């Protein structure tokens with residue numbers, strides 16, 4: 001695994017009363033700023049690990065019928081202690097196609113997702129948006145404005161380019177800035193709360 | 204931090220660590236299940252078990268144990284299963300839902316929001 005652990009000044013343990021782990025997943029194309037966002041809001045230096053997923057498949061050549069293939073998914077994560085009991089884990093996850101087979105196994109139970117977008121490579125986000133809708137995972141889209149990008153596309157143009165429904169929040173951010181990353185998370189949880197409230201109002 | 208290429212580590216080592224088992228049998232540990240040790244390591248314990256018991260003197264998530272031990276989450280789950288079945292750790296499992304239909308209720312989300320705003 002990664003050597004980041006040895007660079008940590010010391011492990012900061014959770015409160016003894018911590019009992020509720022929560023998760024939010026940050027997805028997006030290569031180099032879009034996922035790790036940067038996790039790092040800017042995390043209380044620990046982002047750590048890195050991997051999960052080996054076993055997929056059962058029907059083997060063509062195997063009379064027994066069942067073969068198993070394993071796929072290794074690496075991801076990084078950070079942590080935010082919300083209060084004495086609740087701890088939010090942020091996962092920076094790869095956006096490639098092969099990863100989405102594993103979404104349920106890896107990130108089931110996630111509160112929601114942030115799709116990070118780089119306007120220079122907008123099509124990298126299509127797949128993530130499509131899959132999140134398919135998995136019915138609530139999400140917001142955050143445009144990581146790299147330097148000099150402000151002139152290029154308006155949020156409305158980006159919404160159209162991503163074919164993003166009106167109900168999906170779309171915001172701008174600078175993944176390097178803590179207050180901006182924090183605002184992205186707040187937008188997501190605010191959105192989730194509205195969804196939960198709407199559901200609670202329907203008998 | 205960059206993503207590293209696929210690397211399962213030394214298969215022999217993983218085999219040794221888990222005693223040859225490839226899956227966690229009993230309880231399913233989520234990535235964010237918080238684990239707490241209920242005893243101190245005892246002499247003769249497998250070194251990975253010792254490390255885990257040390258790490259979880261205070262609550263710690265499964266995924267953090269995995270990163271600290273530099274072992275895949277799958278392997279950590281097996282090791283945790285050993286410790287759980289012998290009562291050496293307890294597990295505080297998460298609750299949130301897996302899709303829009305089982306979103307947590309708005310009061311939990313309100314608490315999350317408050318926590319984020321206070322950062």
Ligand SMILES: Nc1nc2c(ncn2[C@@H]2O[C@H](COP(=O)(O)OP(=O)(O)OP(=O)(O)O)[C@@H](O)[C@H]2O)c(=O)[nH]1
Nearest residue numbers: 029030031032033034035036145146147174175176
């Ligand atoms: N100028 C500028 N650079 C940024 C911004 N966000 C990220 N970067 C840089 O872009 C590069 C990629 O950022 P990462 O956070 O590693 O991106 P990632 O999505 O985790 O990348 P992968 O995990 O490789 O897919 C890094 O060199 C960052 O410093 C930003 O808002 N502005």
Ligand SMILES: [Mg+2]
Nearest residue numbers: 034035092204
């Ligand atoms: Mg990254």
